[in-house]
Amino acid sequence: MTRTTKKTFLAALVLVLAVSSAAAQKENPASSNPRKSVYAELLKAPGKAVARRNPLENDPDAVAAGDKLFAMHCAECHGDMAQGGRKAPSLLAGEVQQATPGALFWLLTNGVVRRGMPVWSKLPEPQRWQIVSYIKSLSAAPVPVSRPQK
């Protein structure tokens, strides 16, 4: 690598780091957005999606499987107990717990990309429904004291 190329490359890397950290800061919902707008995305779910029923609502394993999937894919941002964190809002809030399973499924599938939540359609549909089952179960069950560490 020539000296000029090295300098250009380093400058580009610094630029990427600076821009990405600024972008990450901007899209951090907990740092810049009032509570209402964080949950407003749920209201954008189309009527057809909102009306969808959870095909696994009677599956006795769905909540436990959803708990496992939540710990693997969601807890990093939403917290071990879904209580929310610096990067993502609480899922114990009324706005989430009162939302229909279909609306939660829609949000999980589409993400909220501009606010930092990725799309999760890479998880197969049944796994997304299992996560929805788990999230909805949090309103019915007492919140566990601790989740075993991985």
Add this chain to the structure above:
Amino acid sequence: MTALAPLADAQESPYIVTYDHYLEEPGSLEVEYFSTFGTQRDGNDFHAFWTEFEYGATAYWTTELYFDGQTTFNDSTIFTGFRWENRFRLLQREHFVNPVLYIEYEQTSGADKILKEVEGHDVEADYAIPNGLARKEHDHELESKLLLSRTFRGWNIAENTIATKNLTGGNPWEFGYAIGASRPLALKALPKRCNFCRENFIAGIEMYGGLGDRYRFGLHDTSQYLAPVVAWNLPSDWTLRLSPGFGLNDDSHRFLLRWGVSREFSGFGEALGAKLGRFFGGRRP
């Protein structure tokens, strides 16, 4: 690195050449190592390898840095260059087809053999040149891809269209493609954590090859490959990939055996920012 960020279980696609439309989660760093063994007619077989650092800058932008090298048997082991790749999600929500724009700058030598993408009139004979000669050629390439992908009923279908311009010399735009299809072996997750659950395995197939250049577009004098792929996403945070590839015409390597291992570090960006902040005496988080 584990001190910087918690580990996260990955759900990685099995593709090695093809890209789907899923980007790295924001703030996550994925460290990957890939290896390609290739047979070579009229020359020595080779083992090419690359290390990849993939960072989710935002939910719609992933940036990656690659370092390439290769060993040609009975010849030498050399570093062959680096690549800087960026992928941008173009639409906010999921649609029937989801486009992602891919822009890459690469500075490699003519001895690079990772075959991460096959384009233009790349043929097997190009790789038979001894390292000492091949490394004297320096390529500065700008590569763009349009990645189209969709996941439906557990199946992911992805198509990548490649257009590459070598910025040195008067080389024309070269074209290539990659297509892939894959599916987890089980769609529902079991309640317990397990290594060998079918849900942890994703299997599929990919096909890739060159499409000629601006002046001679088509399949003539190009190499084409078909490769089954499988990924094993372990709950212990590792992903393993394996892909035996087969050349489909006389201009292709007869056999490519690829494998890769990767590990994802969630929240890496945030943790690094906090550490750097403390190091430079800034505000504590």
